[in-house]
Amino acid sequence: MSLKDHIKNANREGSGLGFLHGRKKGDFEWIIGKEIALENAAIVQSNYNDGAENVIFTVQGDNRHYYRTGGNVVVNGFKEIAEGLEEEGLSWDIIGVTFNWVKSKNGRAYYTARFRDLRSPAEGEDEAI
Numbered sequence: 001m002s003l004k005d006h007i008k009n010a011n012r013e014g015s016g017l018g019f020l021h022g023r024k025k026g027d028f029e030w031i032i033g034k035e036i037a038l039e040n041a042a043i044v045q046s047n048y049n050d051g052a053e054n055v056i057f058t059v060q061g062d063n064r065h066y067y068r069t070g071g072n073v074v075v076n077g078f079k080e081i082a083e084g085l086e087e088e089g090l091s092w093d094i095i096g097v098t099f100n101w102v103k104s105k106n107g108r109a110y111y112t113a114r115f116r117d118l119r120s121p122a123e124g125e126d127e128a129i
Contacts (some may be wrong), residue, residue: 001040001091017042019058019066026065032099033112037061037118038092041080046070059092069111074099077113094118 017047019040041057054070081095096116103109116122 001093016023017044020056023066025063026059026062026067028067028069028099031067032101035096035098035116035122038095038097039091041078041082041095043075043082044060046059065110071110073112074111077115084113086098 019042039058039060039061041055044054044056045051046054052070053075054068055075056066056068058079059068061093084093085091094117096118098116099111100114101109102112
């Protein structure tokens with residue numbers, strides 16, 4: 001998506017995130033443990049939780065839903081990827097992500113996100129010659 005498209009989406013009435021238009025919130029548990037190909041993503045401040053940051057994203061092939069998650073580990077990962085995409089003039093649709101549950105030393109459960117450039121082979125796969 002070009003910058004012009006992003007501006008148009010941001011200015012669309014009803015939502016500052018045009019890529020959410022016509023979608024409802026999906027069940028995040030559905031994507032845990034599976035690599036998904038992102039379509040779009042944005043980092044937003046929550047209206048709750050003292051304005052904590054959240055990630056809102058859509059998944060390629062799922063035109064009905066968007067997904068939302070918080071947590072510093074995931075948000076910071078998305079920020080890092082966003083910076084890299086911006087520097088290289090690329091869009092979210094080349095990024096695959098796998099979310100997993102982990103437990104902290106204190107026993108608290110949280111999500112992690114592992115990212116992959118979909119233009120490269122997955123771990124364990126050989127690059128085509």
